[in-house]
Amino acid sequence: MEDGTYKALGYCKGTDDDEARQWDVRADCDVRHILDRIADKWSLLVIALLDRRTMRFSELRRTVDGVSQRMLTVTLRQLERDGLVSRTVYPVVPPRVDYELTELGMSLHEVIKSLVIWTEEHQQAISAARSTYDQRIAEEERQQLQVMVR
Amino acid sequence: MEDGTYKALGYCKGTDDDEARQWDVRADCDVRHILDRIADKWSLLVIALLDRRTMRFSELRRTVDGVSQRMLTVTLRQLERDGLVSRTVYPVVPPRVDYELTELGMSLHEVIKSLVIWTEEHQQAISAARSTYDQRIAEEERQQLQVMVR
């Protein structure tokens, strides 16, 4: 549960010949760590689904479909910590907790939306590429066997 | 090494009350699986760094900084399989292999570029949010202790 301690510090090295490349270049620690969090399976989905309206925990649990209670809780906590999602607890008898995107979260949502849309638009192309690749590999392996038999 | 077998099939359920939500909604298997691949730490970085020019394996290894040889290889293979990156082997004596984005990869690069830029632009905001959150939690824990002592 404790965070703040990052395992791989191998990233953080001084900038050397940087500034030469286009833009990402100074992949310093902060950006990398934030990207790691955002480029997370569940984070991405939660932000993608939390579009403009609040959702209750159970609603998210059902919507994200496949996420365990534990993972959803962990993910939401991280997003809350990063200021991307706000959490509102209503002190009613069957507990009720609402989640919604913050301003920051909404700006990220736009970007992630593009990513999801890209994926939807190109899933055919990717599937096709995979088939082609798999076939090529299978073919190559077959030929390898031929060679070994001789 | 064998792929094609996905662990969690819990995702893939029929569409029920879908179509009601904004856009992600039909988070069917394909899109989810592709997103999982793209929203990967190393994939993201490789695509981000592979901007418009070819790079050799060793160059990528140095640039991505922190990636192990194994992970870079695995990542590049996946990207190649997905048709996002092309791999060119030169049959020279110290082996030389060039990687570059395909058309498909370049279109994805644009989207990922937005994501990286967003991250760069908002890293301050996120850091601030984290500090605020951590302080709030620490404060709450302190108060919890107070209660328990009585």
Next chain:
DNA sequence: CAGTATCCCTTTTGATACTG
């Protein structure tokens, strides 16, 4: 309902050694 805490298994990843 919305969690938290634990246990435990699986997947991921890094280190190391070896090869064309």
Next chain:
DNA sequence: CAGTATCAAAAGGGATACTG
């Protein structure tokens, strides 16, 4: 150089039980 193979360590994640 650009991998592949193997193994051990670590992180991720599920199942279950319990709580305010």
